[in-house]
Amino acid sequence: MAYKDSKFEIVPETEGNTLDFNGAYQALSEAVTDKKRTIDLNSCPAVYVKAAVLKDDPDLKNSLEECQNLIRTKIVYIFGEETVTLEGDEIRNWLIFDERGKLQKNEDELRQCVAEYVAQLAATHDTVNTERKFCTTNGRTVQVYSSVYGWKIDQEKEIETIMQEMIAGVQINREPVYAMRANARGMNDIGSTYIEVDLSAQHLYYYQDGSIILESDIVSGDMQYAERQTPSGIFQLYYKKSPSVLKGKMLENGKYEYERPVTYWMPFNGGIGFHDASWQPYFGGNRFREGGGSHGCINLPADKASELYNRIDESVPIVCFY
Numbered sequence: 412m413a414y415k416d417s418k419f420e421i422v423p424e425t426e427g428n429t430l431d432f433n434g435a436y437q438a439l440s441e442a443v444t445d446k447k448r449t450i451d452l453n454s455c456p457a458v459y460v461k462a463a464v465l466k467d468d469p470d471l472k473n474s475l476e477e478c479q480n481l482i483r484t485k486i487v488y489i490f491g492e493e494t495v496t497l498e499g500d501e502i503r504n505w506l507i508f509d510e511r512g513k514l515q516k517n518e519d520e521l522r523q524c525v526a527e528y529v530a531q532l533a534a535t536h537d538t539v540n541t542e543r544k545f546c547t548t549n550g551r552t553v554q555v556y557s558s559v560y561g562w563k564i565d566q567e568k569e570i571e572t573i574m575q576e577m578i579a580g581v582q583i584n585r586e587p588v589y590a591m592r593a594n595a596r597g598m599n600d601i602g603s604t605y606i607e608v609d610l611s612a613q614h615l616y617y618y619q620d621g622s623i624i625l626e627s628d629i630v631s632g633d634m635q636y637a638e639r640q641t642p643s644g645i646f647q648l649y650y651k652k653s654p655s656v657l658k659g660k661m662l663e664n665g666k667y668e669y670e671r672p673v674t675y676w677m678p679f680n681g682g683i684g685f686h687d688a689s690w691q692p693y694f695g696g697n698r699f700r701e702g703g704g705s706h707g708c709i710n711l712p713a714d715k716a717s718e719l720y721n722r723i724d725e726s727v728p729i730v731c732f733y
Contacts, residue, residue, distance in 0.1 A: 412474065412478065412508065412512050414503050418482070419478045419479055419482065420475075421466050421471055421472070421475055421512075422466075423466040424462035424464065424465050424466055425462065426459065426462070427459065427460060429459065430452075430458055431458055434455070434457040434458040434459070435452070435458040438450060438452065438458050463511065464511050464512055470511070470513050471512055471513065474508070474512065474514040478503075478506060478514055480578075481499075481502055481506065481578075482499030483499070483580035483582070484497070484498065484499070484502060484576055484577045484579075484580055484581055485498040485499070485581075485583070486498070486573065486576060486581070486582075486583055487583070488532070488585070488586065488587055489585065490536055491596030491597065492596070493596075494584075497528065501528070502577065504524075505521055505524035505525070506521075518574075521574075522570065522574060525570050525574060525577075526570050528573075529564065529569045529570050530566060532569075532587065533563075533564040533566055536562060536564070537561065537562055537563050538561035538562045538593060538600045539558060539559070539560070539561035539562065540557075540558050541556070541557075541561065542554045542555065542556045543598060543599065543600065543601070544598065545601065547609060547732070548607060548609070548623075549612065555645055555730055556643075556644060556645075557644050557645035557646070558644075559646060559647070560591075560593065560644075560646060560647060561591060561593045561645070562589065562591065562592060562600060563590045563591035564587045564588065564589060564590065565587075565589060568588040569588045572588055594726065601645065602728070603619075603620050603621040604618060604619050604620055604727060604728075605618055605727060605729070605730055606618075606723070606727055606728070606729045606730065607730050608629070608631075608641075608709060608729065608730065608731040609732065610631050610641055610643065610731060610732060610733045611732075611733045613629050613631065613694070613695045613696065613697075613698075613699060614628055614695065615709065615711070624722065625719060625722065627694070627711055627712060628694035628695030628696075628712075629694055629695065629709050629710060630688065630694050630695075630698050630699055630703065630704060630705055630709075630710040631704060631707075631709055631710070632683075632699065632705050632706065632707040633699060633703070633704030633706070634700045635700070635704070639704060639705070639707050640707070641683065641705075641708075641709065642731065643732045644680070644731055645728050645729065645731075646729045646731070647725055647728060647729060648677055648724065648727065649679060649684075649725075650725075651675070651676065651677045651720055651723065652676045653675050654673065654674050654675075655672075655673055655676035656670055656671065656672050657669075657670070657671045657672075657673055657686065657708075658670050658671075659706065671690075673686040673687050673688070673716075674687050674713065674716070675687050675711075675719070675720040677719065677720060677723060679729050680731075682707070682708075683707045683708050684708055684709070685708070685709045685711055685716065685719055686709075686710065686711065686716060687710075687711055687712070687713040687716035687717070691703070691710050694710065694711070694712055
């Protein structure tokens with residue numbers, strides 16, 4: 412079989428000039444018996460070795476149908492305004508044929524080719540585990556990394572989906588199967604609705620569709636203790652609970668290092684979250700550098716914590732940076 416003009420076709424067998432020993436011997440013997448002085452071997456088809464596979468071979472025809480179905484597949488991946496197309500010109504490179512031209516049905520090898528394709532797709536378009544530039548409210552541009560926010564293709568599920576679509580010869584426009592989604596496409600996958608936590612300025616901004624709908628001074632993790640410093644990164648809300656009790660690590664006596672009741676609890680990074688902090692004498696400034704910082708959480712005035720609690724949902728990126 413040959414691939415030409417975006418399709419497979421059966422190339423007819425070629426009649427060669429390799430002599431079949433027994434056939435040639437028989438033809439020559441008959442010529443001698445008949446006392447012929449010459450013999451035209453071209454008029455004696457039996458003297459030549461026949462092609463092992465003919466154009467009407469049933470197995471070859473079945474392979475052709477299978478190949479045509481596989482390369483009929485066309486998947487147009489949609490990445491916002493960008494598209495990437497997987498179609499026959501790529502898929503045909505994944506097909507393996509034996510010496511008789513028959514398609515080898517080796518699913519493991521085909522799956523490996525699909526896996527390599529999906530891995531490259533993910534390497535190009537995933538934003539999880541990458542840094543992106545973020546323009547802050549005060550005009551700075553910072554690099555923010557995240558291992559828990561961004562676009563991430565579910566490679567195993569995408570491989571299975573492609574395998575099924577190739578068997579069916581599907582033509583479709585779709586997104587890849589995602590394990591994680593961001594709010595926007597392009598270099599800034601954060602979008603225009605997010606919470607900005609400027610840990611250096613000790614200030615929080617809540618943007619909705621590009622406009623500030625809430626802002627507040629904060630107190631973040633105590634900088635005098637490495638284990639209490641609030642990590643930078645991009646996160647999303649786990650859940651929210653009102654009221655709640657914040658607890659430190661459990662001590663040997665079975666009690667907790669601390670137990671602090673709060674009215675509004677909004678965790679977004681392990682045990683770190685937003686909450687009201689009635690015990691703080693003030694918010695903002697250098698309190699987080701002078702021993703008045705939290706255990707890592709973002710402390711808010713009660714009225715601001717209440718407003719944030721009523722506005723925030725799990726889809727909003729939370730951008731923390733110094």
